[in-house]
Amino acid sequence: MPEQIALLTNPTSGKGKGARVAGEVAPRLRHAGFSVRELTGRDADEALDLARGCVEDGVETLAVVGGDGMVHLAVQALAGSQTRLGLVPAGTGNDVARYLDLPRKSAHAATDVLIGGKERTIDLARVGTRYYVTVLAAGFDAKVNERANQMTWPRGQMRYNLATIAELRTFRPIPYVLEIDGDEQRFEAMMVAVGNGPSFGGGLRITEGALLDDGLLDVVVIRPMSKTSLVRTYPKLFKGTHVLHPEYRHYPARTVTIAAPGVVAYADGERIGALPLTVEVVPQALRVLVP
Numbered sequence: 001m002p003e004q005i006a007l008l009t010n011p012t013s014g015k016g017k018g019a020r021v022a023g024e025v026a027p028r029l030r031h032a033g034f035s036v037r038e039l040t041g042r043d044a045d046e047a048l049d050l051a052r053g054c055v056e057d058g059v060e061t062l063a064v065v066g067g068d069g070m071v072h073l074a075v076q077a078l079a080g081s082q083t084r085l086g087l088v089p090a091g092t093g094n095d096v097a098r099y100l101d102l103p104r105k106s107a108h109a110a111t112d113v114l115i116g117g118k119e120r121t122i123d124l125a126r127v128g129t130r131y132y133v134t135v136l137a138a139g140f141d142a143k144v145n146e147r148a149n150q151m152t153w154p155r156g157q158m159r160y161n162l163a164t165i166a167e168l169r170t171f172r173p174i175p176y177v178l179e180i181d182g183d184e185q186r187f188e189a190m191m192v193a194v195g196n197g198p199s200f201g202g203g204l205r206i207t208e209g210a211l212l213d214d215g216l217l218d219v220v221v222i223r224p225m226s227k228t229s230l231v232r233t234y235p236k237l238f239k240g241t242h243v244l245h246p247e248y249r250h251y252p253a254r255t256v257t258i259a260a261p262g263v264v265a266y267a268d269g270e271r272i273g274a275l276p277l278t279v280e281v282v283p284q285a286l287r288v289l290v291p
């Protein structure tokens with residue numbers, strides 16, 4: 001029997017890149033001897049139903065063509081199952097592809113990993129019934145996200161830049177209550193991030209050092225700093241050198257509860273919900289294909 005692979009495409013990812021890329025991947029997989037099930041949901045809900053169907057049918061690999069939001073969707077179906085995640089990156093940020101050293105520029109090279117890659121098992125983080133792979137953030141960046149989502153103009157990155165500037169003008173440190181593995185702390189901060197992996201938002205290494213298979217979450221707190229300091233520290237996130245800032249704090253955790261008034265949390269770039277929320281690590285919950 002040929003090995004089964006399902007190819008679940010988000011046609012909207014990367015401004016239409018998903019649909020283009022999927023057209024290249026499927027024929028190469030068939031040529032390599034795979035039995036390919038090509039799937040596209042009409043919307044995110046239907047895509048999730050399709051992913052769940054693949055797991056129920058015992059498909060060996062569910063390869064998604066899309067960005068981190070698409071990985072997030074697939075993981076809701078794959079967590080704890082025997083079906084492996086394959087990934088052909090076609091999003092704008094692609095942090096999960098960065099974590100796994102998957103080729104991000106070439107769909108051809110990413111398809112090679114589907115054909116001849118190795119298997120690795122990684123941890124997931126869970127909030128209620130929702131799983132995530134990358135980082136949950138609740139603070140300044142989530143306020144920017146909420147503001148950007150309410151704007152209808154301009155489109156793309158510029159909307160986030162404008163929302164950041166607007167939010168910087170009025171942002172005040174947030175009073176948090178954090179409970180890390182049973183220890184409660186109260187403080188004011190700019191943001192709290194809970195990483196399963198080290199980066200979000202396209203390579204912003206907020207939870208620098210987070211490992212995908214250590215059975216731990218990495219909680220990062222950015223304590224209050226001046227607006228000038230915040231603006232200067234932001235570019236350091238790309239290298240992870242913000243960890244040297246005196247207002248950076250890091251705590252390993254298995255379970256963390258975050259509470260703060262009026263703050264909504266985002267994870268894998270998707271809206272999760274208003275605080276308070278509890279995040280738990282789920283060790284070894286996802287099988288993935290890697291180079």
Ligand SMILES: Nc1ncnc2c1ncn2[C@@H]1O[C@H](COP(=O)(O)OP(=O)(O)OP(=O)(O)O)[C@@H](O)[C@H]1O
Pocket residue numbers: 009010011012013014015040041042043044047065066067068069070071073090091092093094095269270
């Ligand atoms: N047919 C569909 N199938 C799956 N997801 C869809 C579909 N249509 C719209 N979406 C939405 O696409 C979003 C995920 O997009 P995805 O992550 O694949 O690409 P991106 O946003 O361009 O990339 P990145 O997350 O890396 O920035 C989800 O929020 C989902 O609701």
